[in-house]
Amino acid sequence: MTSPLARIESHPQEAKRLIGIDYEQFLALVSLAEKCHLEKRAEIERNKTRIIAPGGGRKPEISSKEGICLCLIYLRQKPIFEILGLLFDISKTKANDTFNYWVEILREVLPASQIEEVEKDSKKYQNLRKILGEYELIVDSAEQAIERPMDYQNQKQYYSGKKKMHTLKNQFIVLPKGEDIVDVYVGKLGKTSDIGLFRETRHKFNVEQKFIGDKAYIGDNAITTPHKKPKKSEISQLQKEQNKQLSSRRIGVEHMICRVKIFRVASEKFRLSRHRYNRVIMAVCGLVRLRLNCSWFLSVNN
Incomplete structure (x- = not known):
């Protein structure tokens, strides 16, 4: 199954229909959202009590770019989270958590008015x-x-x-x-x-x-x-x-x-x-x- 992100990258002209914004706007949004994401991660690292060395532990199941795309797919198309998980090859729980995380990031980087x-x-x-x-x-x-x-x-x-x-x-x-x-x-x-x-x-x-x-x-x-x-x-x-x-x-x-x-x-x-x-x-x-x-x-x- 072709992932939505792969489809958008191979057919940029379909981005607006699939995620609601142009491909160029999507790339600019990814840049802004990733910057906010890294700042949040750095803040967490400064305040946490570390048990294992940096870089250790379980690796992310989904990249930042895929997470933002997942969030936009839900906002534009509103599939159930089981289907959203299938599209990005993750569990429905992970799809739900990913959506809630990145929609919070979008609120921070995109003023509503x-x-x-x-x-x-x-x-x-x-x-x-x-x-x-x-x-x-x-x-x-x-x-x-x-x-x-x-x-x-x-x-x-x-x-x-x-x-x-x-x-x-x-x-x-x-x-x-x-x-x-x-x-x-x-x-x-x-x-x-x-x-x-x-x-x-x-x-x-x-x-x-x-x-x-x-x-x-x-x-x-x-x-x-x-x-x-x-x-x-x-x-x-x-x-x-x-x-x-x-x-x-x-x-x-x-x-x-x-x-x-x-x-x-x-x-x-x-x-x-x-x-x-x-x-x-x-x-x-x-x-x-x-x-x-x-x-x-x-x-x-x-």
Whole structure:
């Protein structure tokens, strides 16, 4: 059986279909992830009590490059871990452990949004908020199905009346035309309203910041929303044209959500442990930004 990594190396043009990013982006990601991996290993070596000489013990069953490829295959295709183990000639337990290790590395090397990229630097953060004030940002939410919780009280918390299933809700705020992810908030209870979720994260932006949203955000003065048809009446032709123009400007966030859902782990029912949800979906957002060749990644690799 040909391994996914061997297939990608022999047919680079198939990389995006198999792992969600181009082959050149994959190689750059491997370089960044391996650097982080080596730093983690060095930290462990400094703090451990050594019993055997360096280099001794059991050898790794899978290389760093294969581990990163395994992680990407799961995020893009979402096979069961038994199949993932067969593809890389390891056990399902080892496949699970490898995925969880490398998805954590991806979270560290791939910022999920512009705000996450600069939030640890106060000066850069304030500068970003100022720059963002020149745009009308686009906001929208998406829900993802999860396994029904066992506890009845939890079932009520996660049940979405809109989707008629148990879900987690994610909010995306993007630049005009969907050029980049400005902010993403994931893992909120399915019953949470879109406008309520937005108000929880409003503090990240300047007071003057303007947004564009759909009808779910009617009632917030910071968000431009479509005209809503009155009960037992119709909106005017002018209002219809304005709604159409607003939709054409708002479509960028829909395209961004679509790019996230290309990774099946973010679109199909989430079957991993609930506590892994935020880490996995944020890693996918980082991969989407990498796929878009965003400025932060280009600066790192130049």
